[in-house]
Amino acid sequence: MLNIVREEYDHLWDQFLAGSVIAFEKIFDTYSPELIKYGSKLTTDDGVVEDAVQELFCELWEKRSKISRTTSISYYLLTSVRRKIVRNLQKSRKFIAAYQMQDTCFTLEPEFDNSTDFIFNHLQDSIQNLSNHQREIIYLRYYSNLSFDEISRLMELPKKSAYNLIFIALQNIKKSLVSKGNIVSELASGILGALAPTLLCC
Amino acid sequence: MKSDIAVIDLALNESFIKWVKKSDPLASKYWERWMEENPDKRQLVEEARTLVLIKFKDNPKALEKIPQIKEHVFDHVNKEHNKQHYLWRGLVAASVIFAVLVGSLYYFGIYASQQVINTTYAEVKNITLPDGSKVTLSANSQITFKKKWDSDDPREIKLSGEAFFDIKHLSNHSKFTVFANESAVEVLGTEFNFSARRDKVKVVLQSGSIKFYQSVKSEESLMMTPGDMVVFNNKDNSLDVKKVDINTHSGWKNNLLSFNNMPIEEVLIAIEDFYGLKVINNSSKLENENFTGISPMDSLDQIIIALSKTFDVKIEIQDKTIIINN
Numbered sequence A: 001m002l003n004i005v006r007e008e009y010d011h012l013w014d015q016f017l018a019g020s021v022i023a024f025e026k027i028f029d030t031y032s033p034e035l036i037k038y039g040s041k042l043t044t045d046d047g048v049v050e051d052a053v054q055e056l057f058c059e060l061w062e063k064r065s066k067i068s069r070t071t072s073i074s075y076y077l078l079t080s081v082r083r084k085i086v087r088n089l090q091k092s093r094k095f096i097a098a099y100q101m102q103d104t105c106f107t108l109e110p111e112f113d114n115s116t117d118f119i120f121n122h123l124q125d126s127i128q129n130l131s132n133h134q135r136e137i138i139y140l141r142y143y144s145n146l147s148f149d150e151i152s153r154l155m156e157l158p159k160k161s162a163y164n165l166i167f168i169a170l171q172n173i174k175k176s177l178v179s180k181g182n183i184v185s186e187l188a189s190g191i192l193g194a195l196a197p198t199l200l201c202c
Numbered sequence B: 001m002k003s004d005i006a007v008i009d010l011a012l013n014e015s016f017i018k019w020v021k022k023s024d025p026l027a028s029k030y031w032e033r034w035m036e037e038n039p040d041k042r043q044l045v046e047e048a049r050t051l052v053l054i055k056f057k058d059n060p061k062a063l064e065k066i067p068q069i070k071e072h073v074f075d076h077v078n079k080e081h082n083k084q085h086y087l088w089r090g091l092v093a094a095s096v097i098f099a100v101l102v103g104s105l106y107y108f109g110i111y112a113s114q115q116v117i118n119t120t121y122a123e124v125k126n127i128t129l130p131d132g133s134k135v136t137l138s139a140n141s142q143i144t145f146k147k148k149w150d151s152d153d154p155r156e157i158k159l160s161g162e163a164f165f166d167i168k169h170l171s172n173h174s175k176f177t178v179f180a181n182e183s184a185v186e187v188l189g190t191e192f193n194f195s196a197r198r199d200k201v202k203v204v205l206q207s208g209s210i211k212f213y214q215s216v217k218s219e220e221s222l223m224m225t226p227g228d229m230v231v232f233n234n235k236d237n238s239l240d241v242k243k244v245d246i247n248t249h250s251g252w253k254n255n256l257l258s259f260n261n262m263p264i265e266e267v268l269i270a271i272e273d274f275y276g277l278k279v280i281n282n283s284s285k286l287e288n289e290n291f292t293g294i295s296p297m298d299s300l301d302q303i304i305i306a307l308s309k310t311f312d313v314k315i316e317i318q319d320k321t322i323i324i325n326n
Helices: A013-017 A023-043 A046-062 A071-089 A123-128 A132-143 A148-154 A159-175 A181-189 B001-014 B014-022 B026-037 B039-053 B065-085 B086-093 B096-105 B109-113 B245-256 B264-275 B302-313
Strands: A002-008 A118-120 A178-179 B116-117 B125-128 B133-135 B144-145 B155-166 B176-180 B183-187 B191-197 B200-207 B210-213 B220-224 B228-233 B238-243 B258-265 B278-283 B288-295 B315-318 B321-325
Touching: A013 A023, A013 A071, A013 B321, A023 A046, A023 B065, A023 B144, A023 B176, A046 A071, A046 B065, A071 A148, A118 B039, A118 B258, A123 A159, A123 B176, A132 A148, A132 A159, A148 A159, A148 B321, A159 B001, A159 B039, A178 A181, A178 B039, A178 B096, A181 B238, B001 B014, B001 B133, B014 B026, B014 B039, B109 B315, B125 B228, B155 B245, B176 B191, B183 B191, B191 B245, B200 B245, B220 B228, B220 B258, B258 B264, B264 B288, B288 B302
Parallel strands: B155 B176, B278 B321
Antiparallel strands: A002 B220, A118 A178, B116 B144, B125 B133, B133 B155, B144 B155, B155 B191, B176 B183, B183 B210, B191 B200, B200 B228, B210 B220, B228 B238, B258 B288, B315 B321
């Protein structure tokens, strides 16, 4: 009796483009935390992130008549906010040296939980040893749930490179994966205690 | 090493990720069967699952700024909106006093130009919207909409509580959207009952057709036909769809509370919502019972009497609390 209709374009975005303030507010409420979280991993300067998000939403509303339809709001907004943050950081001169065009910094600190049959040993280290790009791609794939297509466009990388990047990153992380059955010997050797909280950044 | 590659391949599989993240029921079916058929791959799957589910810390401080950002953004939205009304802009420029007045309106954020209509307990209101559509607002409910509807503006309304909508079909086929909780309903011209109380969203369609979006984020909508009832529970993300008798779901419109073989817990919740009372049930006799009955909405006594007679329980009303005892 019921038909499921798969939308080709995002309906909430369409409503916003048609001038709906309620839809725009829903978009803000739904996606701004995601954007702030992602942004604050690109730079430790919270002010830059807040400015970028505010500027982005103001511009969206102003330019809504010129904005195109989208299949993924997440992708559209993450790409826009990334561009803004990178541009703003480049503008403030102190960053120019440290900041290569595409090589953004990306902070990722693991949080441990016991919900699976496995634990991570040295996860902190293995994530720290990844490149900025690798950390970012892990985040975009598993946290922001973007597709490879979207990730490669966002990071301006060929799709194959994006895939290789995440494959190697996962291989490194996988090395620190330990079955819970082995946890006793690991504890005995004191390795787990060495997981000191260190901040990763550029 | 070979199994490492298999684990990573799995952790990168689009459909596998959807299954692990429980975001696609179709993917779930596929992978559950796959697990049954490949019990030897359990370790592999668990490892890949763990990889997909690694958690990372967020900076909670950064999120605290969101309300402030929102205020700035919607201040901007309001100004943009008002630019279209040149007369207004002129007045603002001309009169400092008026500017102060407008400033205080901005203080109320984006709802400065919005109309809010409320009902209290056991109250029902009839409202005609700017486009001629009619809303019957149930007890303990609220709708919010823009005061002025220009012909090319989207028709939209926010609901909390419950209302019956009779939406006028316009010659330009403009859509009408009702937002409630995380869900939304999109229609052209039709009649339906929409309730959004606690964590539940319930839509019963009387005539025409509507599109139901369980979440404004979902990529899919449900096309409903007359007699369909959709219940979406925000708490556990469960969706229930069935054919129902329309009248029992919009009886309140005619000032009638009607229950048709309804589980007693739901009956008690409905009483709480309609009359703004707290119900304390100390009686074991009501367990797993269903209740059928109709009563005028302004007479709580009748329902109380019916319940106490049907289930042989003592019901007392103290202050704002209904207490049920054996």
